[in-house]
Each structure stands twice: as C-alpha cells, then as structure tokens.
Amino acid sequence: ADFAFRFYKQAVSKEADKNVFFSPMSISTAFALLAVGAKSTTLSQIFEGLGFDSLTETRIRDIHGSFHKVLAVLNCTDVNVTLNIGNALFVAVGYKIQETFLQNAKQFYDVDYFSNDFNKPEEAKKHINKYVEEKTEGKIPALIDHLDPNTILVLLNYIYFKATWEKSFDPLRTREDDFFVNTNTSVRINMMQRQDKYDSYYDQDLSCEVVELPYQGTARALFILPDDGKMKQVEDALSKETICKWEKNLDTRRLDLQLPKISISGSYDIKKLFMEMGITDVFSNNADLSGISGRRDLRVSQAIHKALLEVDESGTEAAGATAVMVNRFLPSFPTIKFNRPFLILISDKTTSATLFMGKIVDPT
Incomplete structure (x- = not known):
C-alpha cells in the first residue's frame, strides 16, 4: 500500500x-514480474521502490509468492464482482529467453506467452493493444503508442474491475449540479x-x-472529501497509517x-516517475536483467x-483503473456533498490490495 501513496505523491x-x-x-x-529477471542493484532498486526491504534470496522468493497469492485471490470470481488481473510476455521471434525466467514468470505470475515480430512494429503494436483491449473489456484500446523495432520483450499487466454498489443510487434522483x-x-x-x-x-x-461505499462482494471504495483548501494537507498525510x-x-x-x-482517465510515463523515485538502474546501461x-x-x-474510471448510480467500472459518488440536499441528516475535488481509493477487503487510487478534480 505504501507504494500506492508514494507513486500518487510523485504523480501529483x-x-x-x-x-x-x-x-x-x-x-x-x-515491475515485480520484471524483477524475476533482474539481479544486483537493479533488483534491489525495483523492490525497494515497490516498498520491500531486507532483500535476502528467501525474502525475494516470498515476495513473488505473495504476489502469486494476491493475484490468485483477486481473480477468484465473486458473482457480484468482475475482477480480472493478469500478465503477459510478448517476446521477439527467435529471441532466446532464459528457461528459469520463463518458469518463474509462469509459476508466480501465470503469464500468457506470445512471440512477436518487432521488426514490424505496427503489427506488433496492434497485436499487444488488441490483447489489452480484450482483457479490459474495451476500456483501454490503445495502451502502446509506438514500439521500437529493437524491442526484445514487452511485459504487460492488465486489470479490469466492475462492481455494483451494495446500495445503488436511484437514477431518478440524479440532478445537474455545480462541481x-x-x-x-x-x-x-450529474450529482x-x-x-x-x-x-x-x-x-x-x-x-x-x-465515507466508505461497499460494493457487493469484497471490494469497497473510500471517498475522501477535504474541506475547502485542505486537499494538499490531506494528500501529504496519505499513508497506510x-x-x-x-x-x-x-x-x-x-x-x-x-x-x-465520474468518467476520467489517467496516462503515466512510469519510466519518468520511477526514475524520480530512485528506480534508475533498470532504465540505464547499468541495468542487470541477465536473468532474462x-x-x-x-x-x-x-x-x-x-x-480509466467510470462511476455511476449502479456501481463502478475501472480498467488498468478508479471511482466517485454525489447527492442532493435534504435537511434532516448531515449532508456530505462531493462537489469539490476529492480522493478515491478502491481496494479489496480480503487482501487489502489497493486496486485503484485517484483524485477527482473534474469528474467530467
């Protein structure tokens, strides 16, 4: 979870x-999947950046093991929630990948494996984007903008989440309002x-x-509405504690x-953000990915x-993905009106995994 907040602060x-x-x-x-093939400083930087420390060989195996467990639990189908998360490797045709890397990637991350001709970058890009588009139910149709013909390997993770509120909102009560x-x-x-x-x-x-809004099943969304002018103060305090x-x-x-x-999306240059967070070797000529x-x-x-995040009366849909809620005024109980920027955290209660995180400055 700490990684979520550190990355959020970097993005903000x-x-x-x-x-x-x-x-x-x-x-x-x-990046944990990439770490399967990383060694020395490259490996320790990745894991430290993701919030893991004291990296003995056993500890590293345990980290991969815990990713495996979380992925298995998250992918367990609950009738009320669709949560698909998975990994894939797209490898250049004829490129020889280390057998142990492939075995561990399969064992811990259950990867789909494809070989691609990166000398035809347009076709390769289409192939990968189509895969992601299918896995995210059409929500992320163009993940990759361009591919270098020198590409050897593309590692990929997708997540797709769709859940219904435990208590849905009546669309007849939704009104136009100011945000x-x-x-x-x-x-x-639309409030x-x-x-x-x-x-x-x-x-x-x-x-x-x-305010906590539970979904049917094991997921919930936490909506955080700072008082006027207090957003920065709340953001600075974001932590597991x-x-x-x-x-x-x-x-x-x-x-x-x-x-x-809400209907919003985000697009991030992870390389840039990670380098600012101290994960540098893997992007440089010092990289040790000899395990691959x-x-x-x-x-x-x-x-x-x-x-991408979409929140409406019935629930939330998020891909690669995150969510928000709003209401009209009746004098009898305290009103919490999300009509100014707020934060959202979508997590799974069984694993405490933060699936999505975001800030809604403009819900449109």
Whole structure:
C-alpha cells in the first residue's frame, strides 16, 4: 500500500490540479514480474521502490509468492464482482529467453506467452493493444503508442474491475449540479444522491470527511472529501497509517450522500516517475536483467500506464483503473456533498490490495 501513496505523491507533484487515476496493483505487479529477471542493484532498486526491504534470496522468493497469492485471490470470481488481473510476455521471434525466467514468470505470475515480430512494429503494436483491449473489456484500446523495432520483450499487466454498489443510487434522483474544480471555476455535473446509513468519519486533524461505499462482494471504495483548501494537507498525510486510522474510526450514521457521476482517465510515463523515485538502474546501461537474457545487455526503454474510471448510480467500472459518488440536499441528516475535488481509493477487503487510487478534480 505504501507504494500506492508514494507513486500518487510523485504523480501529483507533476500536475497539482489535474485528475489522477492509476492502478497501484497493476504497476507494482508488472515491475515485480520484471524483477524475476533482474539481479544486483537493479533488483534491489525495483523492490525497494515497490516498498520491500531486507532483500535476502528467501525474502525475494516470498515476495513473488505473495504476489502469486494476491493475484490468485483477486481473480477468484465473486458473482457480484468482475475482477480480472493478469500478465503477459510478448517476446521477439527467435529471441532466446532464459528457461528459469520463463518458469518463474509462469509459476508466480501465470503469464500468457506470445512471440512477436518487432521488426514490424505496427503489427506488433496492434497485436499487444488488441490483447489489452480484450482483457479490459474495451476500456483501454490503445495502451502502446509506438514500439521500437529493437524491442526484445514487452511485459504487460492488465486489470479490469466492475462492481455494483451494495446500495445503488436511484437514477431518478440524479440532478445537474455545480462541481467546484477550484475557487473560481465550476463545471456542471450529474450529482447522484442517496439517503441511507453509511460508514463515515470526520477527521478533525486533517479536516476531511471520509465515507466508505461497499460494493457487493469484497471490494469497497473510500471517498475522501477535504474541506475547502485542505486537499494538499490531506494528500501529504496519505499513508497506510492514515487509512488504518480512518478505518478504525468509521462509524455508521445516516447521511444524505451526494456524489458525482465520474468518467476520467489517467496516462503515466512510469519510466519518468520511477526514475524520480530512485528506480534508475533498470532504465540505464547499468541495468542487470541477465536473468532474462543470460547477459547484461537489456534495459527498459519505456514503461507506461493507463487507467480509466467510470462511476455511476449502479456501481463502478475501472480498467488498468478508479471511482466517485454525489447527492442532493435534504435537511434532516448531515449532508456530505462531493462537489469539490476529492480522493478515491478502491481496494479489496480480503487482501487489502489497493486496486485503484485517484483524485477527482473534474469528474467530467
């Protein structure tokens, strides 16, 4: 989970007043898979960047083992939730990959394996993009923009999530409303509304309202609404400890909840962000990916991530992916109205894995 918040802070530092949406689960799994073939400093930088330390040989096997377990649990089909997460390797035709790398990639990450002719980059790109598009139910149709003909290997992770709210919003109560992007800009949005009992908590120290919206099944979304002008303060405090504190203090109360319908996406240059986070060797000529090729002749040339979030009355759909809710005013109970920038965390309760994380500055 720490990785999720560190990556979030890095992404936000680039563009403070923009929507942010990404899947920590997807990014960390892709790099953990890459780590199967990494050695020396390259390996330790990747794992330290993902939040793991004291890297003995046993510990490294345990990390891969825990990714394997989490992926297995997440992929277990719950009737109410669609959650598909998987990995693939696209390898240049005729390129000899180390057998142990392939075995471990299969054993721990259950990879799909394809061989591709990267000398025909357009065709190779089409093949990979089509695979991702199918796996994300059409939500991420063009993950890769360009491929270098010198590509040897593309490692890939996809995640697709679709879940229904435990308590859905009545579309007849959804109204047009203002959403205040900042102090002098507002946009018209569709605000959903429901009066019901919700688990929520007002954090006095951080000046924010926290509301948990469970999905049918084992997933839930946490919506965090900072008071006016307090977004930065809340963002700076984001950590596993803060989330634990919020969860401990959640209390059931009747609310008039107003949450906007959301449709946003995010696109990230992971290479750039990771280098700023101290994961540098794997992208340079110092890279040691000899576990893949048997020689120290490979490095990562590009790393990208795209994610998409759609939230409506019935639930949430996210790919590579994240979610938000909104409501109309009735005087009888406290109203929590998400009509200014807020944060969203979508996680799986059984594994505590953060599937998606984001900030909604403009739900449209």
